[in-house]
Amino acid sequence: MDKLPVDRSEAERLTLGTDELTVLASTRGTGGGIFAVELRMPPGGGPPVLHRHAPDEVYRVLEGELTFYVGDGDDGAVRRVVAGPGDVVPLPGNTPHTIRNETDADAVAFGVHSPGEVMEGFARAAAALAAGGEPVMEDVLEVAQRHGIELLGPY
Known part of the structure; x- marks a missing residue:
């Protein structure tokens, strides 16, 4: 189990495009049960297309406003x-959805994915891919497919 309570100042941060995930609970620390994050999304941020995956998700908005397409x-x-x-x-799980910040201010939410392996694996792989610069869609599709996420387009 990870150290409790979680010290946000020492927590790992993953960058996905313009969005930032602060890892609050990893699958390593929860026996695979959950992947919990604080999501910080700037104006215009969020996944560009509807997608679906087997794990369930729940979000609690802490600051700003997020728009969910479901x-x-x-x-x-x-x-x-x-x-x-x-x-x-x-x-x-398996609900087509995406999340966007359609306002002119940052938004912050607490999110939990269960079971956590799919989303944690994808988040880590996508952050590594993006660290090399703007990824091409073919690479994004491959990373998503490898981690059990179906991007529903259009691309």
Whole structure:
């Protein structure tokens, strides 16, 4: 188990595009059960396309405002959900979704992924890929597929 309580000033940080994840609980420290992060997203940030994966997610917005796009069932409809400080947004596994910051101020949320291996593996691989500069979409698709994440496009 990781050291408790978590010292945010010493926590690992991963950069995904313009977004920053502060790792609060790793799968190593939770026996694979969860990957918990503080997500800091600047204006215009967030994954560019709808995606889906097996793990469940839940977010609690701490600062600012995040917009969640969530697929609703088999008809292909996508619902737009705006969440502000204190709001909680649960996303069951395999639900098409994405998160964006459509405001002009940073947004911060606490997020938990369970089980955590898929999202932690993807976050680490995507951060490593981005460390080499702006990745090409073919490489992003390969990293996502390798970690069990289906990007739904358009790219």
